[in-house]
Amino acid sequence: MVEDEAVTRHDRRRMQTRALLVESACAFLASDIGSRVSVQQLADRADVGVGSFYNHFANKEALFDAATAEILTEFGRFFDGACDGIDDPVVLFAHGVRMTAHLLESHREMSEIVMRLGFEYLAKDTALAPRAAAGLRAAAESGRLRIDHLDTALACTAGSLLGCLHLLAADPSLDVTRTVSALAAGLLRMFGLDDSTATAAASHPLEFRPRRFGAAPRCAPATLP
């Protein structure tokens, strides 16, 4: 498990402890417990002493902030990797929406956390918002979508996406692929595309490419104690 030889073993051990704590926080965030958890429980799940917790974070909030930031960064990497190399801006937008909704299958824990974060974080200048904004702007400038007010369009995109994620998470019997394509097509119609064009753009086969930055998920799917 060699990572970098400029750093000492102390540093590596330290980083590992920190990562264990972040992983623990993610597992709780993805569960229905969320952030209503004691430092003791967080440390226990990471199999780390409580003292070590405070060696890395000033308090619980700092840990959850770090965990959130890490998840959003990872989401961004995933998104960029999944949308890399698509030229048509309309297809690109639809693709991004569909891939994000498919998180539920490919990255369950990440999607649970994204659902929990909701609008507070998704709509901020990290993660989804800037990417969806760029996609929509490009599509609007190409003249194929009509976006009257970008922020409203973003709010509807993020909201519909979150709504469908909740729907899919609550009802496992639903056909994810169909639902997700219907979502993307619906958004494209909302933004002025006619039905057949929208349906076509939302039905391009999805490629689950290997990610360029091949880091393993920081927060591995894990069961709680």
Place this chain on the structure above:
Amino acid sequence: MVEDEAVTRHDRRRMQTRALLVESACAFLASDIGSRVSVQQLADRADVGVGSFYNHFANKEALFDAATAEILTEFGRFFDGACDGIDDPVVLFAHGVRMTAHLLESHREMSEIVMRLGFEYLAKDTALAPRAAAGLRAAAESGRLRIDHLDTALACTAGSLLGCLHLLAADPSLDVTRTVSALAAGLLRMFGLDDSTATAAASHPLEFRPRRFGAAPRCAPATLP
């Protein structure tokens, strides 16, 4: 402050204490503090002894459940009153969406709580979901909207609505009426209406009728200590 003469004064006093506690819970729910508040603080804000709290609720969760239920009931009353007497199902749907978004101006506290509850409650069989479902079903049966999958349509409706509420709450400089009409028109396009018909249906003047059940809001707008 006579309410009902079949009940004794004891009962009335009891009900008042309970109402004060519920009101306190609503005020916290509508603030950024939310439910992360101690029983002591809840009782203090209601100007009630801590002992009285446990005379009415088994624990904090029970109080917040009651507060939530009351807010959703009140939301339902508001919604039904606001949409009463509209015949055209398409206009009705658009009207419901617009009035709900206008909560931010007419019932700030209620809308803050609705935003906080998010999908967990809005999508359940209380409050918004059954009403939006009825509207969409009627509009689909009339043949004017095309709803492929009702639950997906509901998820997009609730999500876009919540997204726009967050947007409007975060940026007070936005024109609420315009944004809200754009939202309703966008949803109608999503559900298959052409642009000009959608825009027209989403631009009918909104009547803020007096409510038939003229109860005062349970949770009056209130500042926190």
Place this chain on the structure above:
DNA sequence: ATTATCTATAGATCTATAGATAATGC
């Protein structure tokens, strides 16, 4: 006499730290 409320507090957390122990660096 009954019922609702209030005040004070026991007991159970939970946070954050101090001091001891183990691991690494040199």
Place this chain on the structure above:
DNA sequence: ATTATCTATAGATCTATAGATAATGC
């Protein structure tokens, strides 16, 4: 010798109750 970790715990909450006080019913 230095650094990270662990264990144990002081002090600060916070919950829920017991017992006293005030208000109402009859």
